[in-house]
Amino acid sequence: MAVVERLGQIGKLLIGVWIAGVAVAMFLVIPQYEGLGNAGRIVIMHVPTAWVSVLAFAVSALFSGLYLWKRRPEHDHYALAAAESGFLFTALATVTGMIFSQVVWGIYWNWDPRQTSIFVLLLIYAALFALRSAIDDPARRRQLSAVYSLFAFVTVPFLVFVAPRIADSTLHPNCAFIQGSKCDGITLEVGMIGLLGDRKIQLLALERQGDVVTAEVKVSEPGLTSETILRPSYDLAAGEMVARPEFPGLRYQLGLEAVDLRANTALLNIEAPGTGLLENRRTLFTFLASIGGFTALFFWLLTLRATLLDAQWALAQRGGSRV
Amino acid sequence: MNGLLEAGTAIYVAMAVALSVWIGIFVYLWRIDAQARALKRELQREREQRPLGEGDAPRASVTRVGRSEGEPVEQSSRG
Structure with missing residues (x-):
């Protein structure tokens, strides 16, 4: 004892x-x-x-x-x-x-x-x-x-x-530990509206310059208190994201993960710092x-x-x- | 005071605060743990040393029902 x-x-x-x-x-x-x-x-x-x-x-x-x-x-x-x-x-x-x-x-x-x-x-x-x-x-x-x-x-x-x-x-x-259901982002056609996290986003346009495609995205704060235009971009040749602007007031970034110019769609996602930490x-x-x-x-x-x-x-x- | 919150030192200050809080919690837990064990031992010893008294023994009371007329109620008790 x-x-x-x-x-x-x-x-x-x-x-x-x-x-x-x-x-x-x-x-x-x-x-x-x-x-x-x-x-x-x-x-x-x-x-x-x-x-x-x-x-x-x-x-x-x-x-x-x-x-x-x-x-x-x-x-x-x-x-x-x-x-x-x-x-x-x-x-x-x-x-x-x-x-x-x-x-x-x-x-x-x-x-x-x-x-x-x-x-x-x-x-x-x-x-x-x-x-x-x-x-x-x-x-x-x-x-x-x-x-x-x-x-x-x-x-x-x-x-x-x-x-x-x-x-x-x-x-x-969640993506920091588990590749879960909501780590996949959202695919939007130009002009369409969707939710990413608690932000309403609208894909306004896709512009191509050389191999780089830039998306013009309108981001609305929760409660639609303010709106911001963000421009994430994607390199078609390298197949990777280029510019990843931060959401207003957040450390999260908006990433353009894929683009289909024929369908005029873009895959947008929150790039959460800490992912894969x-x-x-x-x-x-x-x-x-x-x-x-x-x-x-x-x-x-x-x-x-x-x-x-x-x-x-x-x-x-x-x-x-x-x- | 401001020096404590400068970029180079703030992380050490944060670590010192976190460590101090943990040490405080640990010492508190350690003392309560020691007192709880002492209390447990005391109760154990008291239980072992205490002679069986009037209130310790189990009691039972049985009443037979459905008795015939005039037959006294049978009761038994222990303790």
Whole structure:
């Protein structure tokens, strides 16, 4: 027992040193991302906290199921501890995402599908805590919250992985990690209107000079507050983009990825800085170290909180009060 | 003060702030963890040392129903 405890202490000390190392690497080891500068470093914290929150909610659902099966208070304590940790990590992912959003989109919160879905997830788990605090009878509280937790977890994969990817309009840089559904851009015929991210765009004209084709694109801000003309271009001979102007007020660029002059169409896309950032080895290893560190931190928080809940329950049993 | 936010030094300042926050959280967690383990040990020891008292033993009460008229109600209790 003493050996296990000693190993646990060493493990916790390692978590402290490991995450401190990740923090140092985040600022000093990994390179800046093209177009994002130092703001892009936040991804080393943002994505792992989001992933760990999914793990935490899964653990909460697992222990909720175990409680319904075995009816042991310890399982309920672990389920609650995991849900609380998941909520904490989701909040961390949301805050770091908001900071990134302010730097890149120029606004902390713009109800992007990714932001909306994470907000709904926070509300769902906040409702779990409200439910628990509203029921006095411990057995009933445990049973109802276990059932709720299982249903809540059903929404997690949809809200975290599916909803933001099926949304028609998101500025969230999914392409940085997964070549997802909305990384393909939009093909427009001259004169046509479409949505790219949350910007309305209209292809006004295609002009060819030698091998270079320039598209004239009218970009409207969300709410149509202002309009700008951008001119991305494409080299037909080299088969690559040439000019990639930035969206007004954003670090994102408008790219002309392909042109069909016979059909008079152009493939326009958001060129998100950070796309493919994990191709850099130092970034990838720091990112993986961050995931490992935050996962270990989650398990520490889980056992710590569950131990406290066990102690609270034991004290309440001794005192004859309800907790 | 402005020197801290210059391009060359700002990243070190940001790193120092992030590290300080993490060290603060870690120390706080470490202390709570130590106290939680001490509390757990104390409760464990108390549970092991406490003699079985009046309130600790399980109780049961059985009442036979459907008895015949005049037959006394049979009750048994343990503890």
